Amino acid sequence: MYEGAVQELIDELGRLPGIGPKSAQRIAFHILEADPEDMRKLASSIVTVKDKVKFCSICGNVTEQETCTICRDSRRDPTMICVVEESKDVIAVERTRSFRGRYHVLGGAINPIAGIGPDQLRIRELLSRLSDEQISEIIIATDPNLEGEATATYLSRMLKTLGINVTRLASGLPVGGDLEYADEITLGRAFEGRRSMS
């Protein structure tokens, strides 16, 4: 145990996700020895982000205004909505440059063990968009894991009863990967989703 302020900082850092006691200690000593001005900037970034950043009133993505840059961008196709779990996923899809529609951020995935059901996600907001906006396709891009699949199934059943065209991102072998290292579920999906070659 260290004296007062150092130990307090180590404790606070240790509560952040993915930071164990050793990392917390290393980061605390880095902070101790770093330029005071840089560290004041880090501290104020933390406070600023809490003060300034909100969630887009349309799609739930992070923004500093009432709506996010993507929802405000008139060049984006307003008839397509890509449904993702988190704002991080918006960035991931944006990087691909394969999608020019808009997003809907659920704020997580259905996970009964963690007590997250459909009501804890921004599904009601998605439904109200469907009645307000003219939507031709909803692409479900939740994570390809248990929770993400459950959420995708739940959404697609609900949306299909409303007569909406719902698609899901393809599962299969990751590009650049090795077939022999693929797990059996991924490889099974790759077979199911096989396409005829042109």
Added chain:
Amino acid sequence: MYEGAVQELIDELGRLPGIGPKSAQRIAFHILEADPEDMRKLASSIVTVKDKVKFCSICGNVTEQETCTICRDSRRDPTMICVVEESKDVIAVERTRSFRGRYHVLGGAINPIAGIGPDQLRIRELLSRLSDEQISEIIIATDPNLEGEATATYLSRMLKTLGINVTRLASGLPVGGDLEYADEITLGRAFEGRRSMS
């Protein structure tokens, strides 16, 4: 790229040691969604540590006063000094409860590639302690790697010319480890340092 404040926070976090872009993003979103009061505490811990924490004027360990708790503790043996690289190492040795003397924190190890020579370490301060204090033994507890060994060799040569009893922590097999997984240098050291059994 995110909008303003979020990206700024990700950038600031990414500059901390051992935090890559993915972790920085995860932590930033955790901060966004966490309790504002907790995050204000984290930010103020960072500022407080920079304001309050100093280095002990005797041994160089972290402290919030002029000297550290160990140097102020009259029950500690003042004739033994354990020389370590960093304050973290003081904590590690303290945890063993095998040492009841005092410390000297060098602030690093000799590393010519990084431009750290003896003058960049608190060696001058160690020498002045030797003339002021009555020292019977100096235990060198620098890291058992290239830089730590170089520093140990440098110190022991210098201190021996002053007629001081200098020792080095034993190298050998880690307790609880498997002999077959020990690297050859460690195993070699374990042979060199073998002791007769009682």
